[in-house]
Amino acid sequence: MKPKKNLTTGKSVWRKIYFAVGIFAVLLVTLVLLNGGLLSNLNLVFATLAVLFLICCLFILFFSQFTLPVRKLSHRILIASRLFSYLTGDHGPAMFIENGELRERKDERLRQGPGVILLDTASAAVIRTPAKFKGAVGPGVAFTERNDSIAGVVDLHVQFQRIGPRLEEKPFQPKGENESDAAYEARQERRNNSKAYTRDGIEVCAHISVVFQLDTVPGEGNTEFGYNPTAVERAIIGRNVDLDKPEDNPERITSWTWLPAHLAADVWREYLEKVTLSELFPLSKNETNKLEVVSKQIKQRLSQPNFIILDEYGNETSESEFSKEYDLLKKRGIKIIAVTLIHLFFSEEVEEQLLKRWTTSWLDFxxxxxxxxxxxxxxxxxxxxxxxxxxxxxxxxxxxxxxxxxxxxxxxxxxxxxxxxxxxxxxxxxxxxxxxxxxxxxxxxxxxxxxxxxxxx
Structure with missing residues (x-):
């Protein structure tokens, strides 16, 4: 089934306006000519044009308030002013943000005049000028001034991020015959993102899942997802900048969702150095499962202000320490909900070693x-x-x-x-x-x- 064509384009609307103005002009000229010519009817012409202009302004003032969902009188006036700017060609961008994604017409953000932004209940954004950040705007209607632009947008939904090799791939295998160079490099990059070494020098890659959201409370800011202007500003203003990439590269500034998964991978590397491979997979129920200890510690480091210190052998001590990772996430306006080590990857030699260890020991245990x-x-x-x-x-x-x-x-x-x-x-x-x-x-x-x-x- 073919999609329906949108007949209400900008050009067709302007054609209708020009057509109506043209008909009115023809009627006015005809009326003037039938009543003695232009010179004898100047007062009538100016009066008619003045009345027409006044009626148009009144109609714009009245109907503009129904174009966007606003309640305050000041917002109704701002909408009318934006519509007048649109008619004169001096308007700014009109954009819609849905689920944290910016939807706009081509070259819309290049306009420098006063504009308007419509945000759904799951979106927020930060407005800036060429010189500074102005602040955050949340669900609803936001008005921008001349030379304002959007510094960044955020999705207020709970976010899911994963780091490490994909579940279906084998990161330790060499390049395949039908595998392109780009695919192989991407596979190795995912491997390196979560690569770590045990205390006995065994390389282990992990598929890590992190669940997080902005540091908000459901219902805050008149939205079920929660809107906290301070958290939105921290998330956008605190984004990382890759100085190795050119300024016109869109990936030069990372997304605000980049940080949690990479912090989890860093903590994973730190703790894996404290345990051996055999301690990750104990054969007896009486032995401590160090994999569970590591997983618990990673979540604690990211979601709590203080965490229990592990000694150099991965055993819990009675001492605690302030979490720098939690503090960094707090400064970025991010709250961690869950961290999970979904799957571990080993080389074929290590997998054979683990299998052999299990088969030779399972009967005794x-x-x-x-x-x-x-x-x-x-x-x-x-x-x-x-x-x-x-x-x-x-x-x-x-x-x-x-x-x-x-x-x-x-x-x-x-x-x-x-x-x-x-x-x-x-x-x-x-x-x-x-x-x-x-x-x-x-x-x-x-x-x-x-x-x-x-x-x-």
Whole structure:
């Protein structure tokens, strides 16, 4: 199905305006000629043009307030002034920012006059002049002055960034026969982005995922995503600049989303140097999983002002330290939500070494685990037996224990109290009552017989 053509282009609109003005001019000239010529009707011509100009201005003032979603009177006046500037050709850029992406017509931002920006609920931007930054604007309508421009835009949604090799590729393999030079260089660049070495000198690459957003609270700034002008300014103004790239290169200034994943990779390298390859994959449950420790520490470094210090062997200490990474992210207006080590990559030799280690050790560790499980079962069984004896003793002496110690009881009374206690114990446990139906009936008969014997005596 072919897309529908947009018939309401700028040129077609202006054609309609020129056509209407032309018809009015023809009617006015005809009216003047029929009433004695131009010289005798100068007052009529000027009055007609003045009324026409006044009516046009009133119509522009009235209808301009419906072109954009505004409520304040000052904003309505600004919209009207922008529309007058548009009619005179002295207007600035009119742009729409949706989900952190700038949508504009070709060469729109080259206009230097007063302009307007419409931002959806998930977008924000920073406005600047040629000399300084003016500040942040959030969801809604923003008005720019002459020579203003957009320094940068941000997406208020939660952001997901990943760094390291792709999950489906093998970064340690040499260049393939059908692989281009550019593809191979890109694969090696992704490998180097998260390359690290263990304490025993083994190279490991990680696929790291970072979830983050601007340092805002949902609902702040009249948007469900949260809008904090200070955080927006910090994110845009604090972007990194690559001085090795020319000024006209759009990649010279990095995106504000670049920093979190690269910080996570730096912390990953720092902590991996403290552990060995075997400590990353312990064979026994009793051994500390250093991979979990490293993952926990990375998130702590990026999301908390203080973190627990690890010693040179990757063990947690009782000391804490101020996190420079957290402080840097805070200064950039960024808040970390989660950091995950999704996958680790090794060379084929290391993978074979890990597989061999697992196959030669799994039987010993499985036997040890089986022995530990059997010991735990024995301990729990003895504990259960002791608890069952205590429960039975408590139930059997339920009535006997209520009798004062100084009261002398006959053998028959003691037996009767114990039997009543057994019946009470069975009644209190539905499972036991359903399992001991016959025994309960026999004990009840015994109790009746003792009662009869006691009565006959």
């Amino acid at each position: 499985s036997q040890k685990d089986k022995k530990n499980v059997e010991q735990m079962q024995t301990v729990e069984m003895i504990r259960g037996q002791n608890q069952a004896l205590l429960d039975y003793a408590y139930g059997a002496t339920h009535y006997l224990g209520a009798i004062p110690l100084h009261q002398n009881l006959s053998n028959t009374e003691i037996l009767s109290a114990l039997i009543k206690g057994n019946l009470y114990h069975i009644q209190q446990d539905p499972n036991l009552a359903s399992y001991l139906k016959d025994e309960y009936s026999a004990i009840s008969d015994l109790m009746e017989w003792i009662t009869l014997q006691k009565g006959s005596a």
